[in-house]
Amino acid sequence: MDAKKVEKISKALADPNRLLILKELRKNKNCLYCTDVYEFVDLTQPSISHHLKLLTDAELIIPTKEGRNMKYTLNNKMIDQYVNFLQTLKS
């Protein structure tokens, strides 16, 4: 994993609301609809949309279109790759 990617993922993880989204994603069996997020994140719709976009761009979550809804699932593979990078920091 190259430095740019590590930076992007780290940035995506560096916000309390986005961490909250990821945590709830796990609770909900790795499946979350955009509308669900309003219930536990106290932000307006455009802000939530923005945060979901950053998580998507970092490939930490994978969006799927279902009619007029968006379904998000956690990308376990990307977390694994990120963890692998962190392990290489250790000697």
Next chain:
Amino acid sequence: MDAKKVEKISKALADPNRLLILKELRKNKNCLYCTDVYEFVDLTQPSISHHLKLLTDAELIIPTKEGRNMKYTLNNKMIDQYVNFLQTLKS
């Protein structure tokens, strides 16, 4: 590991210069002096001092005073804790 700590560590990892410092730290057998950093990070002394402070505040590196020099070592334990948190995100 609480959310605030995760956020702090993620922020510390979300910068190319700080990632560079961590990478070089591993190369140098987890031991780095402040002056060493000038050689691979193209920033002024105050900026490097600032970045080292953020890494220290996140407890990713541990500073030791040696006379008028500062020695930095990687904090493997904190990386492990951070990795543990990331693993809990997966289901």
Next chain:
DNA sequence: CGAACATATCGAAGTATTTCGATGTTTCTA
């Protein structure tokens, strides 16, 4: 088709981060 719903995008305001030059503090050494 038209209204309602779900989400995305745009532009702007507020806030945080990065970077620097100038200067302060501590420690070593001649």
Next chain:
DNA sequence: TAGAAACATCGAAATACTTCGATATGTTCG
């Protein structure tokens, strides 16, 4: 003890991030 060396701190400028209201786009359903 004076000067240099290593690092920290301060204040300001530039840049980036977060958030919002307004509005646009795509989808469903009556």
